[in-house]
Amino acid sequence: MEKHLHCKEFVESISNYVDGDLSEELCAELDKHLSECENCRIVVNTLKKTIDIIHEQAENEKIPEGVKDRLFYRLKLEQFKK
Amino acid sequence: MINEEAELLNLNKLQSGDPEELTKMVHQFSDPIYRVALRMLNDPAEAEDVLQETFIKALRSLKKFEGRSKLSTWLYRIAVNESLMLIRKRKPEIPITQDDNDDQDNAGISVSQIVDWCCLPESEFLSNETREVLNAAIQKLSENLRTVFILRDIEGLSIIETSQALELTETNVKTRLLRARMKLREELSVYFGEKLTEY
Numbered sequence: 001m002e003k004h005l006h007c008k009e010f011v012e013s014i015s016n017y018v019d020g021d022l023s024e025e026l027c028a029e030l031d032k033h034l035s036e037c038e039n040c041r042i043v044v045n046t047l048k049k050t051i052d053i054i055h056e057q058a059e060n061e062k063i064p065e066g067v068k069d070r071l072f073y074r075l076k077l078e079q080f081k082k
Numbered sequence: 083m084i085n086e087e088a089e090l091l092n093l094n095k096l097q098s099g100d101p102e103e104l105t106k107m108v109h110q111f112s113d114p115i116y117r118v119a120l121r122m123l124n125d126p127a128e129a130e131d132v133l134q135e136t137f138i139k140a141l142r143s144l145k146k147f148e149g150r151s152k153l154s155t156w157l158y159r160i161a162v163n164e165s166l167m168l169i170r171k172r173k174p175e176i177p178i179t180q181d182d183n184d185d186q187d188n189a190g191i192s193v194s195q196i197v198d199w200c201c202l203p204e205s206e207f208l209s210n211e212t213r214e215v216l217n218a219a220i221q222k223l224s225e226n227l228r229t230v231f232i233l234r235d236i237e238g239l240s241i242i243e244t245s246q247a248l249e250l251t252e253t254n255v256k257t258r259l260l261r262a263r264m265k266l267r268e269e270l271s272v273y274f275g276e277k278l279t280e281y
Binding site for chain 2: 007011012014015016019021039042043045046047049050051052053054055056057058061062063064067068070071072074075077080081
């Protein structure tokens with residue numbers, strides 16, 4: 001008999017699912033559940049989008065130049081900083 | 083995110099104190115270490131202290147580095163420990179924020195926000211306001227969840243690297259990551275759910 005996956009079980013695996021870190025068999029079960037459950041589709045899509053936003057926001061963050069200068073000075077490496 | 087492939091470092095030179103090689107290491111890793119400290123502490127001055135202490139400790143202990151993990155993983159571990167020490171100093175009477183459920187299995191995860199906000203314009207996701215909402219949500223996470231989330235989702239470490247940096251089991255990393263991600267999704271869903279009414 002085919003196993004029927006519930007939303008609760010889906011949520012427990014959702015993080016590994018979006019990371020592609022699941023067995024093929026479990027992944028297929030989750031895909032099947034997703035095709036039938038709109039709420040879980042929304043949760044997985046908004047979770048993926050949350051992770052995307054975090055990546056995009058973090059991508060261009062750089063250390064301020066003054067902070068870097070003081071770091072090299074403290075490490076006595078300022079004369080090697082190009 | 084650290085790209086160790088960008089510029090391979092010579093460990094022998096680092097361990098013998100070659101200043102040019104040390105400079106390369108600091109150039110390569112100062113952005114991510116500062117970012118981790120800033121996200122852990124939400125205070126630029128404290129993040130700068132952690133950055134400096136991390137590299138001072140690293141330079142002092144490089145000779146003892148055995149290469150069992152990546153150099154970056156080792157530096158992350160020092161930075162996280164330094165950040166946690168500062169958090170403890172800030173509020174010595176309060177233990178590090180822990181959620182008793184952080185390491186329990188995944189059975190207790192609840193989902194309350196079922197709002198599809200993915201259709202909002204891309205500009206909403208990249209706005210400064212969203213950045214602030216996200217930062218505030220990250221600060222609300224317990225330290226246990228925050229450290230895992232920062233290393234895995236902001237710095238892009240693998241599950242194994244995150245477990246090495248934090249000396250946790252892979253199962254614990256995955257559990258904490260799930261909880262952190264779901265909490266942030268809930269917070270963003272509340273925020274973007276309100277935005278949806280404007281469109």
